[in-house]
Amino acid sequence: MSTYDLLVRNGTLASGETIDLAVSAGTIVALGRELTGSAQEEIDASGLYLFPGGIDAHVHINEPGRTHWEGFATGSRALAAGGMTAFFDMPLNSTPPTRDAAAFRQKLEAAQQASLLDFAFWGALQPDNLEQLDELVECGVIGFKAFMSESGTDDFQSVDDLTLYEGMQRIAKLGSLLAVHAENLTLTRALAQRARAQGKTDIRAYLESRPIIAEVEAIQRAILFADETGCPLHIVHVSCGAGVRLVIEARARGVDVSCETCPHYLVLTEEDVEQLGAVAKCAPPLRPLEEQEALWDYVRRGEIAFVASDHSPAPRELKEHEDFFAAWGGISGAQSTLPLLLTEGYAARRLPLPLLVELISARVARRFRLWPQKGSLTVGSDADFVLVRLEKRYTLQQDGLFYRHQHSPYIGREMQGVIERTVVRGQTVYLEGWHAERPYGRLLRPGAKV
Numbered sequence: 001m002s003t004y005d006l007l008v009r010n011g012t013l014a015s016g017e018t019i020d021l022a023v024s025a026g027t028i029v030a031l032g033r034e035l036t037g038s039a040q041e042e043i044d045a046s047g048l049y050l051f052p053g054g055i056d057a058h059v060h061i062n063e064p065g066r067t068h069w070e071g072f073a074t075g076s077r078a079l080a081a082g083g084m085t086a087f088f089d090m091p092l093n094s095t096p097p098t099r100d101a102a103a104f105r106q107k108l109e110a111a112q113q114a115s116l117l118d119f120a121f122w123g124a125l126q127p128d129n130l131e132q133l134d135e136l137v138e139c140g141v142i143g144f145k146a147f148m149s150e151s152g153t154d155d156f157q158s159v160d161d162l163t164l165y166e167g168m169q170r171i172a173k174l175g176s177l178l179a180v181h182a183e184n185l186t187l188t189r190a191l192a193q194r195a196r197a198q199g200k201t202d203i204r205a206y207l208e209s210r211p212i213i214a215e216v217e218a219i220q221r222a223i224l225f226a227d228e229t230g231c232p233l234h235i236v237h238v239s240c241g242a243g244v245r246l247v248i249e250a251r252a253r254g255v256d257v258s259c260e261t262c263p264h265y266l267v268l269t270e271e272d273v274e275q276l277g278a279v280a281k282c283a284p285p286l287r288p289l290e291e292q293e294a295l296w297d298y299v300r301r302g303e304i305a306f307v308a309s310d311h312s313p314a315p316r317e318l319k320e321h322e323d324f325f326a327a328w329g330g331i332s333g334a335q336s337t338l339p340l341l342l343t344e345g346y347a348a349r350r351l352p353l354p355l356l357v358e359l360i361s362a363r364v365a366r367r368f369r370l371w372p373q374k375g376s377l378t379v380g381s382d383a384d385f386v387l388v389r390l391e392k393r394y395t396l397q398q399d400g401l402f403y404r405h406q407h408s409p410y411i412g413r414e415m416q417g418v419i420e421r422t423v424v425r426g427q428t429v430y431l432e433g434w435h436a437e438r439p440y441g442r443l444l445r446p447g448a449k450v
């Protein structure tokens with residue numbers, strides 16, 4: 001009889017310490033130097049880093065309804081290849097959006113049949129679903145998501161101020177959290193309409209239609225409502241230093257608000273989108289270099305809660321438009337979050353490895369009440385981890401991407417740190433280009449064990 005199901009020998013933690021890790025029934029049951037005992041499977045992790053599995057808090061899987069854009073099978077394969085072991089799926093770009101219990105159940109069924117990784121669902125907050133927020137909490141949503149600007153799809157409506165205000169009151173009562181896409185609707189819509197009416201539809205015109213002030217104003221308004229209603233607030237994909245500063249100031253006043261940024265705001269600038277085109281189109285748009293530097297600075301100081309991909313995939317044809325406003329807005333990036341943090345954060349900027357790892361694991365798990373079951377390498381936690389060959393460099397190739405549509409602004413980029421193996425609750429789901437077939441993924445609910 002083996003003592004354990006799985007033993008990982010000599011993995012190097014982010015702290016630099018070398019350790020053995022033992023797993024039984026999907027849970028970490030022992031951690032230490034030179035563990036005794038046997039296991040059904042042993043992994044020699046000498047020379048490899050052992051990190052807790054990443055949790056991507058912001059992914060658009062478009063199933064059901066737009067599975068041909070990205071489904072749970074392809075999306076979770078890409079995430080696994082990028083060192084992620086769980087993800088939170090956004091309520092939009094699938095049809096129907098996750099706006100009620102029936103839609104939640106459709107999502108759940110699709111994910112259970114196809115996801116390699118554990119998953120949670122964001123529920124929608126839209127003008128037409130205030131009466132469905134309770135049932136969504138009962139289903140187990142990880143939080144709610146609202147769009148303060150246009151969402152990019154007709155089937156997901158943006159919130160007016162009354163919906164935002166009353167939605168926050170209800171979400172506060174339900175003990176949940178609201179995430180907002182914060183850009184001022186009136187400003188961005190009017191600027192876009194004026195530019196298009198003048199025939200200005202190039203990349204520059206798009207960038208100018210979504211100025212930093214539009215983002216900062218929306219963040220400020222959302223914070224004010226959160227302060228008034230007591231609703232926990234999370235600002236997704238903050239792209240500018242001034243946005244983070246508002247969050248810091250509000251937290252200092254006692255407002256329960258956090259923010260995330262995305263790899264693309266940390267490694268790309270508006271010059272890149274002008275060169276790369278729609279593959280790098282997103283909202284808020286890429287910003288000037290000084291914003292990128294400000295974001296790295298806030299990352300270093302621990303002021304940005306976590307980093308999430310905002311993977312928003314689409315078929316290539318939807319990106320190819322003469323009119324840049326009409327091209328699909330959203331970057332395919334789910335596979336590259338950890339590699340980019342290792343390359344640009346650790347190797348290029350010498351940010352401490354434990355901080356970078358926490359940005360995609362413990363910080364996410366804590367904010368959404370999944371810690372320490374998730375995001376932690378401790379006895380009793382789920383055995384979710386990733387093995388990384390940190391010193392190895394490579395160039396990201398198109399055929400190395402596992403998305404449904406193999407495009408990304410990072411193709412051709414020099415990367416450091418190869419994700420060799422990804423393990424979910426003790427099961428290897430990714431190993432050097434190979435993926436498991438079985439959909440191991442399970443639903444995660446805030447505060448509950450799977």
Ligand SMILES: NC(=O)NC(NC(N)=O)C(=O)[O-]
Nearest residue numbers: 060151152282283312329330
């Ligand atoms: N409909 C979307 O997927 N939108 C997403 N698109 C981006 N970020 O460009 C988002 O998160 O706002």
Ligand SMILES: [Zn+2]
Nearest residue numbers: 181236237283
């Ligand atoms: Zn958004």
Ligand SMILES: [Zn+2]
Nearest residue numbers: 058090310312
């Ligand atoms: Zn998004």
